[in-house]
Amino acid sequence: AQSVTQLDSQVPVFEEAPVELRCNYSSSVSVYLFWYVQYPNQGLQLLLKYLSGSTLVESINGFEAEFNKSQTSFHLRKPSVHLSDTAEYFCAVTSPGNNDMRFGAGTRLTVKP
Amino acid sequence: KAGVTQTPRYLIKTRGQQVTLSCSPISGHRSVSWYQQTPGQGLQFLFEYFSETQRNKGNFPGRFSGRQFSNSRSEMNVSTLELGDSALYLCASSPTTGHNTGELFFGEGSRLTVL
Numbered sequence: 001a002q003s004v005t006q007l008d009s010q011v012p013v014f015e016e017a018p019v020e021l022r023c024n025y026s027s028s029v030s031v032y033l034f035w036y037v038q039y040p041n042q043g044l045q046l047l048l049k050y051l052s053g054s055t056l057v058e059s060i061n062g063f064e065a066e067f068n069k070s071q072t073s074f075h076l077r078k079p080s081v082h083l084s085d086t087a088e089y090f091c092a093v094t095s096p097g098n099n100d101m102r103f104g105a106g107t108r109l110t111v112k113p
Numbered sequence: 114k115a116g117v118t119q120t121p122r123y124l125i126k127t128r129g130q131q132v133t134l135s136c137s138p139i140s141g142h143r144s145v146s147w148y149q150q151t152p153g154q155g156l157q158f159l160f161e162y163f164s165e166t167q168r169n170k171g172n173f174p175g176r177f178s179g180r181q182f183s184n185s186r187s188e189m190n191v192s193t194l195e196l197g198d199s200a201l202y203l204c205a206s207s208p209t210t211g212h213n214t215g216e217l218f219f220g221e222g223s224r225l226t227v228l
Contacts, residue, residue: 032215034216036219041221042221043117043203043205043219043220043221043222044205044217044219045219046216046217046218049214049215051214051215090156095215096215098215100161100169101146101158101215101217102158103148103156104155105155
């Protein structure tokens with residue numbers, strides 16, 4: 001069975017500071033990895049995904065994540081956060097051909113002025 | 114393309130009642146998954162439907178059920194509601210084909226409060 005562990009439930013950070021949200025996964029098969037973001041009172045939106053190829057993937061709003069197979073990690077990073085990045089972030093894992101996606105418990109990112 | 118639409122957005126029920134939630138997937142998407150989101154348990158997978166058949170099921174009691182129609186719209190039903198069923202119920206659709214990327218497209222959810 002696959003599972004995801006998000007190591008930090010809450011991450012407070014000041015505006016324009018860098019941030020890293022940590023995610024580790026467990027799987028015995030090849031994986032697809034995702035980061036989703038949830039703003040208050042909304043559903044989840046895909047932020048970025050790793051399917052294959054380059055281990056570094058980027059989003060359009062400056063986030064990036066690196067797939068590290070040896071460490072079974074998929075940490076999310078941003079060099080300079082904005083107030084609008086305040087949200088809950090979920091790491092998720094599935095495998096090719098499988099629609100049973102497993103989510104981590106989420107990390108609440110709070111950006112302070 | 115219209116996104117995933119869930120109705121109703123908010124509802125309040127009392128213990129023992131039953132509730133039906135509806136989800137219209139993105140046009141062309143044939144897979145619909147349901148998740149329960151609570152502060153204590155996070156996002157928990159309920160079930161997934163594809164071509165009117167339940168393909169995967171999470172660890173929820175039989176009070177939770179669902180179905181999918183020929184137009185891919187899906188409903189989930191919770192019978193004999195308990196206080197612990199209060200949650201945000203999220204529906205997600207996926208363009209499942211032989212080249213599935215696993216990406217899910219979520220609706221805004223139906224927030225159920227059980228009193």
